[in-house]
Amino acid sequence: MKRQLLICSLAFVFFSCQKDNFTITNLNGGKITVLGHAGMGIGNTYPMNSYESILKCLNTGAQGSEMDVQLTKDSVLVAYHSRDLSDNTNLSGIVHAFTWAELKSAYYTSTPYLRYSILSLDELFSNIENLHDYVFTFDCKLFTQENATTYKKTYINSIAKIIDRYDLADNVYLESQDTDFLLRLKQKNQSFKLFIYPSSYDNGLSKALDLGLYGITISTDDITKEQVEEAHRNNLHIALWNTHSKRRNKEAVDKSPDFIQTDRVAHLVKMLE
Amino acid sequence: MDDLRTISRMLTKNKTLLLFLILLHFNLASNAQEVDTSTSRHQVLIEAGGSGGYGSLNYEYLLKEVKSLTFSARIGLSTYHLSDYKNTVNPDVIMPLAIYAYYGNQHHIDLGIGQTLSSVVYADGSMYEPSRTVQFHTNLSLGYRYQNNEGGMVYKVAYAPIIENNSSLRNWASFSVGYAFKKKKI
Numbered sequence: 001m002k003r004q005l006l007i008c009s010l011a012f013v014f015f016s017c018q019k020d021n022f023t024i025t026n027l028n029g030g031k032i033t034v035l036g037h038a039g040m041g042i043g044n045t046y047p048m049n050s051y052e053s054i055l056k057c058l059n060t061g062a063q064g065s066e067m068d069v070q071l072t073k074d075s076v077l078v079a080y081h082s083r084d085l086s087d088n089t090n091l092s093g094i095v096h097a098f099t100w101a102e103l104k105s106a107y108y109t110s111t112p113y114l115r116y117s118i119l120s121l122d123e124l125f126s127n128i129e130n131l132h133d134y135v136f137t138f139d140c141k142l143f144t145q146e147n148a149t150t151y152k153k154t155y156i157n158s159i160a161k162i163i164d165r166y167d168l169a170d171n172v173y174l175e176s177q178d179t180d181f182l183l184r185l186k187q188k189n190q191s192f193k194l195f196i197y198p199s200s201y202d203n204g205l206s207k208a209l210d211l212g213l214y215g216i217t218i219s220t221d222d223i224t225k226e227q228v229e230e231a232h233r234n235n236l237h238i239a240l241w242n243t244h245s246k247r248r249n250k251e252a253v254d255k256s257p258d259f260i261q262t263d264r265v266a267h268l269v270k271m272l273e
Numbered sequence: 274m275d276d277l278r279t280i281s282r283m284l285t286k287n288k289t290l291l292l293f294l295i296l297l298h299f300n301l302a303s304n305a306q307e308v309d310t311s312t313s314r315h316q317v318l319i320e321a322g323g324s325g326g327y328g329s330l331n332y333e334y335l336l337k338e339v340k341s342l343t344f345s346a347r348i349g350l351s352t353y354h355l356s357d358y359k360n361t362v363n364p365d366v367i368m369p370l371a372i373y374a375y376y377g378n379q380h381h382i383d384l385g386i387g388q389t390l391s392s393v394v395y396a397d398g399s400m401y402e403p404s405r406t407v408q409f410h411t412n413l414s415l416g417y418r419y420q421n422n423e424g425g426m427v428y429k430v431a432y433a434p435i436i437e438n439n440s441s442l443r444n445w446a447s448f449s450v451g452y453a454f455k456k457k458k459i
Contacts, residue, residue: 116395123401
């Protein structure tokens with residue numbers, strides 16, 4: 001009995017230590033770029049998009065981070081996810097209704113006793129050592145109550161300015177659900193790497209081809225391995241998200257995307273080492 | 274040293290906590306000679322939610338019994354992160370302190386009030402380096418406690434609101450499982 005137990009334990013240890021082997025074929029030379037989902041992802045005690053969450057993600061070994069980007073009333077780009085600040089901060093209303101000075105004193109309220117601050121992209125990029133070693137995806141959230149055209153123009157100018165200021169042209173990917181916004185970004189700068197974030201793969205593929213985009217950002221639930229291959233054949237990069245468990249990380253890797261925006265950063269980094 | 278100064282400054286400002294600590298000190302001193310009690314004095318509890326935030330480990334000490342009314346003091350420990358965002362070991366510390374009064378024999382109505390000390394590591398707003406911030410918060414509790422006088426398992430569910438920074442109310446709840454050590458008779 002003891003011997004059987006010992007064999008079982010050894011087998012368990014052996015199989016749990018076994019490395020996953022993947023054959024990755026993508027547009028990234030067989031390497032998947034690991035990005036944190038707004039830093040350390042959903043379910044972490046660091047609030048998504050906070051400085052601490054994004055820095056923790058980079059220090060855990062990710063190649064970069066996705067972040068949700070919104071525009072303040074005074075044209076400052078900040079990292080924040082929800083439409084309304086009342087979802088998880090002590091303020092209420094949309095980001096665009098506040099100046100940066102007003103937002104700077106706000107804090108996340110999602111977890112008792114923790115008061116992390118809202119982050120501007122300027123604050124982030126000016127405080128990352130070896131900034132150019134990392135890549136960042138801006139999920140551009142367009143929430144405004146004002147004229148949409150003026151808002152988009154200001155938003156795009158702010159993006160162009162921050163990319164120029166920190167010389168991040170090769171390090172930033174821009175994603176949006178809004179095709180008009182993507183088109184305007186393209187008109188602003190042909191070299192912007194643009195991703196569409198579509199409602200379905202087929203819809204994304206046709207729009208990405210029409211607009212000549214860099215790729216498609218899509219939930220791993222909404223795309224198959226064959227569809228990833230099809231996108232690659234059309235020279236479109238694929239970024240997958242919605243990988244909030246180890247199993248989902250593995251499923252996403254099996255599809256050979258070019259980027260994974262993960263909620264389980266440490267696991268994915270270790271798996272792809 | 275700066276942290277100690279901050280704590281001392283906050284203690285001077287925070288009269289509830291100061292009163293709690295003084296009461297606790299005198300109670301412990303007056304009970305030091307008593308060994309035989311009708312109820313076990315020491316308990317350890319694991320709490321989900323409650324004054325520790327997402328959860329905490331707690332030690333509870335019975336202060337006084339007046340018929341079916343019991344008073345106890347509790348100290349807990351919890352954390353959110355053991356290492357900071359630079360991966361340096363630099364734990365957040367959440368330390369709830371509270372006094373409880375519970376009425377009943379086996380089934381009790383349980384009331385509690387206390388202060389929680391939080392010492393959390395944030396990026397400071399100027400250099401963006403990890404920096405510790407110490408704050409005090411009020412914790413309250415109203416719930417049901419199952420506990421035998423002779424000791425054994427303890428269960429408790431409570432509505433446990435937190436007044437963060439003693440200014441903003443957060444509705445919160447707790448569920449605790451613990452063990453009351455058997456009473457010792459000499």
